[in-house]
Amino acid sequence: MISFLHPLALIALAAGAIPALLHLRSRRLPPVVVFPAIRYLTATEREHSRRIKLRNLLLLMLRTLVIVFLVLAAARPILRLASGRSHPPSAIVFVVDNSLSSGTVVRGRLMLQLIRDAAREALSQTNSGDHIWVALADGIPQRVTRLEAAAILDSLVPLPIRLDLGRVVRIAARTVGDDPLDGKRIVVFSDLQRSALTRGEVIDVPVLIPRIAELPVNRWIDSTFSDPPLWSPDGTVATAVGGTDGRTTTVRLSVAGQVLDRAVAGSGDQVVLAGQLDGLGWAVASVELDPDELRADDVRFIALFSAHPAAATALSGAGEFVSEALQVLQDGGRATSGTEVVIGDRPMQGMAVLFPPADPALLGAINRALADLGVQIQYGELLDGEWRVAGDLGTATGSTVFRRHRIVGSGTVFAEVANEPWLARDGEVVLVGSRMEPAWTELPVSAGFVPFLDQLINQVAARQTWIVAAAPGDVVTAPPSASELLGSNGASPIPGDHRLVAPFVPGVYFLRDAAGDTVGALELNPDVRESDLEPADDRTLRTHLGQGTRITSRQDLSRLMFVDDKRADLTWLFLWAALLTAVAEFAIANSGRSARRRP
Amino acid sequence: MIQRPDLLDPYEVSQLGGIELVARAVVEGFLAGLHRSPFRGFSVEFAEHRPYQPGDELRYLDWKMLARSDRLFVKQYEEETNLRAMLVLDVSASMDWVGESGRLSKLEYAKRLVAALSLIMLRQRDATGLIAYDEAVREVVRARARSRHWWTLLSKVNALTAGGGTAAEPALRKVTDLLRRRGLAILVSDLLFDRHLVLRTLQYLRHRGHQVMVFHIMDPGELDLQGPAEARFQDPETGVSMVARPRELRAAYGSTVRRTIETWRSACRRRGIDYHHVLTTTPFGYVLRRAAARRSRLG
Numbered sequence: 001m002i003s004f005l006h007p008l009a010l011i012a013l014a015a016g017a018i019p020a021l022l023h024l025r026s027r028r029l030p031p032v033v034v035f036p037a038i039r040y041l042t043a044t045e046r047e048h049s050r051r052i053k054l055r056n057l058l059l060l061m062l063r064t065l066v067i068v069f070l071v072l073a074a075a076r077p078i079l080r081l082a083s084g085r086s087h088p089p090s091a092i093v094f095v096v097d098n099s100l101s102s103g104t105v106v107r108g109r110l111m112l113q114l115i116r117d118a119a120r121e122a123l124s125q126t127n128s129g130d131h132i133w134v135a136l137a138d139g140i141p142q143r144v145t146r147l148e149a150a151a152i153l154d155s156l157v158p159l160p161i162r163l164d165l166g167r168v169v170r171i172a173a174r175t176v177g178d179d180p181l182d183g184k185r186i187v188v189f190s191d192l193q194r195s196a197l198t199r200g201e202v203i204d205v206p207v208l209i210p211r212i213a214e215l216p217v218n219r220w221i222d223s224t225f226s227d228p229p230l231w232s233p234d235g236t237v238a239t240a241v242g243g244t245d246g247r248t249t250t251v252r253l254s255v256a257g258q259v260l261d262r263a264v265a266g267s268g269d270q271v272v273l274a275g276q277l278d279g280l281g282w283a284v285a286s287v288e289l290d291p292d293e294l295r296a297d298d299v300r301f302i303a304l305f306s307a308h309p310a311a312a313t314a315l316s317g318a319g320e321f322v323s324e325a326l327q328v329l330q331d332g333g334r335a336t337s338g339t340e341v342v343i344g345d346r347p348m349q350g351m352a353v354l355f356p357p358a359d360p361a362l363l364g365a366i367n368r369a370l371a372d373l374g375v376q377i378q379y380g381e382l383l384d385g386e387w388r389v390a391g392d393l394g395t396a397t398g399s400t401v402f403r404r405h406r407i408v409g410s411g412t413v414f415a416e417v418a419n420e421p422w423l424a425r426d427g428e429v430v431l432v433g434s435r436m437e438p439a440w441t442e443l444p445v446s447a448g449f450v451p452f453l454d455q456l457i458n459q460v461a462a463r464q465t466w467i468v469a470a471a472p473g474d475v476v477t478a479p480p481s482a483s484e485l486l487g488s489n490g491a492s493p494i495p496g497d498h499r500l501v502a503p504f505v506p507g508v509y510f511l512r513d514a515a516g517d518t519v520g521a522l523e524l525n526p527d528v529r530e531s532d533l534e535p536a537d538d539r540t541l542r543t544h545l546g547q548g549t550r551i552t553s554r555q556d557l558s559r560l561m562f563v564d565d566k567r568a569d570l571t572w573l574f575l576w577a578a579l580l581t582a583v584a585e586f587a588i589a590n591s592g593r594s595a596r597r598r599p
Numbered sequence: 600m601i602q603r604p605d606l607l608d609p610y611e612v613s614q615l616g617g618i619e620l621v622a623r624a625v626v627e628g629f630l631a632g633l634h635r636s637p638f639r640g641f642s643v644e645f646a647e648h649r650p651y652q653p654g655d656e657l658r659y660l661d662w663k664m665l666a667r668s669d670r671l672f673v674k675q676y677e678e679e680t681n682l683r684a685m686l687v688l689d690v691s692a693s694m695d696w697v698g699e700s701g702r703l704s705k706l707e708y709a710k711r712l713v714a715a716l717s718l719i720m721l722r723q724r725d726a727t728g729l730i731a732y733d734e735a736v737r738e739v740v741r742a743r744a745r746s747r748h749w750w751t752l753l754s755k756v757n758a759l760t761a762g763g764g765t766a767a768e769p770a771l772r773k774v775t776d777l778l779r780r781r782g783l784a785i786l787v788s789d790l791l792f793d794r795h796l797v798l799r800t801l802q803y804l805r806h807r808g809h810q811v812m813v814f815h816i817m818d819p820g821e822l823d824l825q826g827p828a829e830a831r832f833q834d835p836e837t838g839v840s841m842v843a844r845p846r847e848l849r850a851a852y853g854s855t856v857r858r859t860i861e862t863w864r865s866a867c868r869r870r871g872i873d874y875h876h877v878l879t880t881t882p883f884g885y886v887l888r889r890a891a892a893r894r895s896r897l898g
Binding site: 030031032033034035036037038039040041042043044045047048051052055056 | 692693694696789791821824826827829830831832833834835836839840841842843847848851852854855856859
């Protein structure tokens with residue numbers, strides 16, 4: 001069986017008609033030549049017409065063949081002589097994609113079932129001499145026997161995690177590259193999402209990718225954002241719907257099985273769902289879409305915390321913008337009047353939010369007062385520049401800072417600029433690196449200023465809540481006070497370095513301290529990149545996985561998987577055939593020319 | 600270095616002047632290289648003795664006189680003037696063709712050849728006549744032996760133009776009417792006509808006891824088929840045409856032409872006819888010399 005590495009080149013076979021077309025074209029209206037010896041010419045033509053016709057036909061065929069052979073050579077023909085089980089030992093890594101997207105229903109079957117069928121078929125082509133690895137969505141290749149590999153395939157289920165295909169293939173290449181056997185191959189069984197491909201080091205092991213099935217269009221919850229971060233006890237959840245599906249869907253906000261609000265949205269829309277919690281404290285909410293072919297991304301979990309608004313007052317040193325914004329919060333019920341939280345530019349007993357003083361001469365006195373209160377953080381030198389705020393500050397994240405004091409000392413950092421603390425807390429004192437004035441930062445003249453102040457008063461200063469969003473399987477750093485993680489299956493201890501691997505089941509997990517109080521929540525939702533089912537084209541696959549990547553059919557895969565698959569590159573054969581044909585054509589075309597003699 | 604006009608390229612010689620000038624120059628040059636008459640008659644009579652001079656042929660030495668007087672004398676003969684020659688010139692349209700510039704057309708070449716031949720024969724006092732033909736007899740000049748007769752012949756030859764088809768048989772039959780006694784018929788033609796018919800007529804001449812010479816005039820362009828990749832070749836006489844690709848037919852065409860020439864040569868030889876294939880680029884002197892040599896062997 002002959003196949004072609006560049007089958008598109010076969011389009012040029014149409015050029016084989018050129019000799020015939022030239023022949024036909026030249027037959028039109030030849031010039032007239034007066035020639036008295038025409039009786040010799042007619043005699044010659046009469047005697048040799050049959051031979052001349054044959055010669056012309058032969059020349060036409062040879063010229064056509066030259067073109068055909070050249071085109072076939074350009075298409076890189078490969079002759080497959082044999083395939084099957086009689087191959088020398090090979091080292092093969094099977095990358096099997098059981099990520100979240102493998103749970104998509106395709107023509108009535110799970111994508112994972114199709115992937116598994118293809119992987120089983122390929123596995124059946126191996127023999128006991130082969131070295132086999134299996135790498136799943138977690139990205140760790142496991143050296144297994146054929147039976148173990150079959151067992152792994154049988155037990156596969158879609159995991160709510162993301163597969164970084166580029167990273168997994170590179171790990172597989174390093175793994176199989178160290179194996180002493182020849183015939184190294186990486187075979188990828190995946191739905192081939194474009195979003196799963198990442199670039200990296202050059203992959204020097206051939207990667208074979210069978211096309212399994214086309215994925216359908218999908219719709220998912222792109223993001224959820226609680227506004228305000230602390231409900232009191234009402235609030236909203238801004239939800240963005242992602243996808244390429246043009247149809248609309250119902251978006252529902254639920255708490256404990258009770259739907260609080262619902263809306264209709266299409267792909268790319270953002271809706272705000274409002275609700276009110278029954279009491280104070282923590283609650284688990286979910287935002288859900290109508291079901292589609294991929295169910296796992298139709299729901300997203302949120303941790304909500306309900307508390308009374310903090311009673312706050314702003315001293316004159318805090319500046320006009322802070323005073324105005326606080327008045328807005330108080331008018332809106334997001335804060336009340338009182339001294340629970342004092343906002344100003346000098347420290348005092350109780351919960352306080354400090355901004356740098358307008359007069360730098362006061363900085364020394366402020367730092368000494370902080371030290372007297374036992375606060376471990378202080379203001380440092382004054383810097384001018386332009387930086388962006390980084391951290392979990394909602395609308396304030398990304399704002400530009402033009403002037404700031406360094407914050408030195410040890411405390412809990414909530415936001416940074418230039419990788420240095422900009423908003424930090426120690427004890428009951430919160431330090432902000434910049435005054436809330438336009439000369440220091442654009443924040444006070446931006447729309448995000450009031451929500452920022454709301455978060456600063458109610459969450460950072462008054463209610464120390466720790467809510468972090470992560471994907472299943474991510475490594476998360478817990479707050480120092482947390483000692484155990486509480487989920488639906490019970491509690492599990494947090495390691496001493498406070499780093500834990502997030503569970504694989506999406507949902508809201510609570511963090512408790514040694515006294516049993518809840519100090520924070522962990523929102524686990526699948527990586528939204530897994531929801532984007534747009535497939536990668538062949539060029540993208542080669543770009544990301546190396547030029548040795550071959551995208552093939554399942555039928556061809558069994559022939560390409562082993563190096564000893566007997567095949568012959570016929571390119572040179574066709575080139576030689578073209579050359580010999582050209583020589584024959586030249587010889588025939590010029591035959592008789594040298595026979596000119598004078599009588 | 601002296602250039603002999605009879606050995607120069609015919610086209611270059613033709614640039615020297617008219618036919619009469621060319622013919623004279625060619626003939627003078629041609630005769631200067633010979634020791635005896637090239638086209639002598641069938642019988643000669645003794646005229647007188649003259650002293651031997653170095654260069655005289657020994658066969659004419661009078662041995663009896665040498666034995667008697669111990670002196671060297673050669674015998675001089677007077678050629679008879681009873682040879683009657685008819686030049687038969689083809690002036691059909693096919694003769695008015697030249698393969699490329701810088702050459703004489705077949706007719707122009709043939710006219711100069713005829714003029715030279717007639718001058719040589721008239722100088723031998725042979726009566727010489729002319730018949731020109733295309734598809735019919737166009738011109739007839741009866742054979743005369745007077746030296747001024749050459750000018751008559753020359754004026755007729757000069758006036759001939761090419762045209763029409765070719766039919767040699769009537770012209771050759773006319774020769775039999777004009778040559779009552781044994782004579783010499785010289786056919787100058789490109790022989791582009793029915794070979795069998797003409798050979799039969801020539802054989803008839805031979806049966807009547809006439810000597811026959813054939814000058815087959817051919818342009819080099821007729822030996823080798825040239826032209827564009829594909830062309831419609833048209834006969835100037837009949838208008839018949841055919842489409843051919845010279846590149847494809849060249850070799851076979853050359854073979855056909857060579858075979859045709861050989862066929863003419865062998866057919867003439869079998870019939871005792873003196874055949875000469877002449878290209879229009881061949882110097883006149885070569886043609887005359889070759890014809891004279893053949894005549895010497897035959898005579």
